[in-house]
Amino acid sequence: MLRSSAITQGVERSPNRAMLRAVGFGDDDFNKPIIGIANGYSTITPCNIGLNHLAQKAEEAIKQDGGMPQMFGTITVSDGISMGTEGMKYSLVSREVIADSIETACNAQSMDGVIAIGGCDKNMPGAMIAMARMNIPAIFVYGGTIKPGKLDGKDLTVVSAFEAVGQLASGKISKETLIKVEKNCIPGAGSCGGMFTANTMSAAIEAMGLSLPFSSTMAAEDHEKVISTERSAQVLVDAIKTNIRPLDLLTKEAFENAISVVMAVGGSTNAVLHLLAIARSSDIELSIDDFERIRQKVPVICDLKPSGKYVTVDLHKAGGIPQVMKILLEAGLINGNCKTIENKTIQEILEKIPKKPPLNQEVIRPISSPIYPKGHLAILKGNIASEGSVAKISGIKEPVLTGPAKVFESEEACLEAILKKEIHAGDVVVVRNEGPVGGPGMREMLAPTSAIVGQGLGDKVALITDGRFSGGTYGLVVGHVAPEAAIGGNIALIENGDSITVDANKKLIQLNVDNQVIAERKGKWVKPMAKYTKGILGKYARLVSSSSKGAVTDQA
Numbered sequence: 384m385l386r387s388s389a390i391t392q393g394v395e396r397s398p399n400r401a402m403l404r405a406v407g408f409g410d411d412d413f414n415k416p417i418i419g420i421a422n423g424y425s426t427i428t429p430c431n432i433g434l435n436h437l438a439q440k441a442e443e444a445i446k447q448d449g450g451m452p453q454m455f456g457t458i459t460v461s462d463g464i465s466m467g468t469e470g471m472k473y474s475l476v477s478r479e480v481i482a483d484s485i486e487t488a489c490n491a492q493s494m495d496g497v498i499a500i501g502g503c504d505k506n507m508p509g510a511m512i513a514m515a516r517m518n519i520p521a522i523f524v525y526g527g528t529i530k531p532g533k534l535d536g537k538d539l540t541v542v543s544a545f546e547a548v549g550q551l552a553s554g555k556i557s558k559e560t561l562i563k564v565e566k567n568c569i570p571g572a573g574s575c576g577g578m579f580t581a582n583t584m585s586a587a588i589e590a591m592g593l594s595l596p597f598s599s600t601m602a603a604e605d606h607e608k609v610i611s612t613e614r615s616a617q618v619l620v621d622a623i624k625t626n627i628r629p630l631d632l633l634t635k636e637a638f639e640n641a642i643s644v645v646m647a648v649g650g651s652t653n654a655v656l657h658l659l660a661i662a663r664s665s666d667i668e669l670s671i672d673d674f675e676r677i678r679q680k681v682p683v684i685c686d687l688k689p690s691g692k693y694v695t696v697d698l699h700k701a702g703g704i705p706q707v708m709k710i711l712l713e714a715g716l717i718n719g720n721c722k723t724i725e726n727k728t729i730q731e732i733l734e735k736i737p738k739k740p741p742l743n744q745e746v747i748r749p750i751s752s753p754i755y756p757k758g759h760l761a762i763l764k765g766n767i768a769s770e771g772s773v774a775k776i777s778g779i780k781e782p783v784l785t786g787p788a789k790v791f792e793s794e795e796a797c798l799e800a801i802l803k804k805e806i807h808a809g810d811v812v813v814v815r816n817e818g819p820v821g822g823p824g825m826r827e828m829l830a831p832t833s834a835i836v837g838q839g840l841g842d843k844v845a846l847i848t849d850g851r852f853s854g855g856t857y858g859l860v861v862g863h864v865a866p867e868a869a870i871g872g873n874i875a876l877i878e879n880g881d882s883i884t885v886d887a888n889k890k891l892i893q894l895n896v897d898n899q900v901i902a903e904r905k906g907k908w909v910k911p912m913a914k915y916t917k918g919i920l921g922k923y924a925r926l927v928s929s930s931s932k933g934a935v936t937d938q939a
Contacts, residue, residue: 636718
């Protein structure tokens with residue numbers, strides 16, 4: 384029985400039907416499934432500017448296939464615009480707002496299913512959290528990746544602009560070159576073009592079966608994205624008829640498949656945070672230790688930016704996520720029995736995909752010749768992070784460093800020191816009070832990390848933080864340190880000059896200070912006053928869980 388029958392059937396429902404007649408329902412429409420279209424369209428960001436066209440195409444396809452679409456909007460935050468500002472504190476918060484808004488609209492109106500259309504980083508996990516909470520038939524449509532910018536024959540992405548700031552500060556480029564990079568790095572609609580957070584999460588969702596094959600790497604401006612959206616709407620109508628629900632698909636094995644794909648493509652550290660959050664909404668026991676377990680056996684086989692050479696449209700041309708998954712399936716590194724929204728198994732979906740990558744490309748490597756023999760997202764623990772932390776170690780030869788701490792209480796203070804050339808090879812930069820509670824909101828550290836890379840220190844300096852990193856970050860960087868500084872985690876006790884070891888080989892993040900000294904500092908520690916006591920940031924800081932649990936707000 385359709386959920387919407389609670390508001391459309393029977394004489395007593397005449398007032399409800401009167402409201403629906405006003406928005407276009409006719410007599411025959413009250414027996415059709417009501418399907419929500421969660422439309423993330425906005426002109427705030429190039430990631431989402433093309434979504435309204437896709438939403439309209441989905442609306443038409445749902446009508447043609449026998450459903451009654453009801454469109455509603457969700458918000459978005461452009462990380463690229465808010466990066467390095469106080470506004471970035473709202474980015475991770477927006478994930479919860481998006482999830483709450485989709486859940487609210489769909490459940491309040493008793494919708495029978497939902498197609499969520501998103502582009503920016505938090506649209507995707509926000510939609511997935513809502514889908515898991517509601518457990519009504521659902522499908523996700525990714526708005527698509529941006530095509531690369533071009534300058535002097537080289538591909539550019541948004542990260543190119545951030546790295547150019549560091550290059551300018553170190554005298555490697557002129558201001559004129561910086562402006563050229565700025566003007567050419569983002570040529571049109573779509574999400575950031577490397578294997579950054581948006582493309583990482585779209586790949587993970589495809590791997591978990593909640594979006595269509597090949598859809599996660601399509602370019603936003605290409606017509607195949609429209610065709611895929613229309614097909615997604617048709618598949619959703621079928622899923623409502625056969626009652627395929629998100630929790631039928633979001634099994635522990637499906638999450639493990641997603642983690643394997645994230646490792647293979649060299650994806651964003653944010654995938655750890657978001658997959659943990661989606662798993663909690665799905666009542667799946669997933670921990671950061673699962674990421675480390677899978678990392679040990681899954682190599683990085685895709686040469687993608689930020690640390691690699693190619694962009695996501697190149698991955699699409701080489702066979703996309705289905706090609707990556709087929710290679711992993713043949714190696715026994717994903718579970719082919721997991722089901723998808725099309726009511727097929729992963730093995731069935733991949734049946735006609737070649738076992739080996741095409742010979743005329745260098746984006747996807749054979750599993751026998753990987754970029755890195757193990758995954759690039761390492762889970763480090765130690766006396767700085769007893770609950771764990773996430774290290775992204777791609778783009779460096781040796782992920783080990785012991786050096787003196789240089790401590791900063793905010794991202795802004797850290798960036799200022801980097802641009803003043805106060806950070807030197809061998810330093811361990813500590814940025815704290817940027818966690819879920821302390822930030823609040825876990826700002827991403829793309830500006831400092833890009834400035835470090837731009838100055839040629841990417842493999843010579845470590846940066847650790849209780850905040851996050853952009854998907855565009857690479858180098859010896861460790862984020863999501865938990866417990867965070869604001870609640871008394873040991874990262875709050877580090878002093879300038881303390882010796883710190885970051886060793887991804889040993890999975891260690893260690894403050895090399897006597898335990899008695901640490902205990903004395905702990906006794907003197909005073910909890911900092913909340914930076915926000917009102918509004919959404921104040922509410923978020925009071926509700927949010929540890930980053931080791933996905934930084935969720937509905938089950939802290």
